[in-house]
Amino acid sequence: MAVKVIIPTPLRVYAAKKDSAEVSAQTVGEALGGLTTQFSELRKHLFTDDGKLRSFVNVYLNDEDIRYMAKEATPVKDGDVVSIVPSIAGGYNTIDPPRCCS
């Protein structure tokens, strides 16, 4: 199946500045795999060292969050659009010394 993968702005520098890529896949996981085959530098930003999607990487099939579908095993069909959407998190560690102690 030919699907389109939308690449988020912060990752386009690792994908020849492209905002999307066409891949052939049967599932969302295969689509993401196809994307990182085309652009290998994307892999470390999407997946952990043991191959799992990073927690702040959200993937939508058309407008549905794949966490509420079959996750990476969600099947795709011709013309589907897979979107990678960041979520953002941060904050200081409680073990980081506060300024008064550093």
Added chain:
Amino acid sequence: MAVGYQLWMSHDVAERIRRHGAETFPYECCGALLGRDSAFTENGGSNQQSLEPPREVVELFPLVNRRDDSPRNRFAVTAEDVRDAEKAALQCGLDVVGWYHSHPDHPARPSTFDREHAWPWYSYVIVSVMSGAPAEMTSWRLNDDRQDYWPESIGIRNRAMA
């Protein structure tokens, strides 16, 4: 080796970030930085160049910290918030070029937790808020191997870039 990252913003934008941090103290504030990145939009530069053209923040998109469980030392922006920020940027002819948040009673330095959750390319502005008063403000970009940040100098200017 990446050196020379610059993030420009007006005095007003800088003050609004500081004020947001003070308003939410002792909890963390957060929001999106809407602006332009000339390296990305004009000459195709990667973030490994030694002399980067500046990036400019033109507008802010303040957000609600979604971390109800630990808002004093954590912030979270959902994917839906990111999509809303991107839509707001698009309506202004801008991009989401980064994110800001505060460190209540802590220095404006990225933590290990910040790094583990960071995206490349984005600018991450941190404002320290000490006892409720805004203090140092810094900006950072994650390096390509995700192991550290490059510091990004913040330039204050009163006119938008051409």
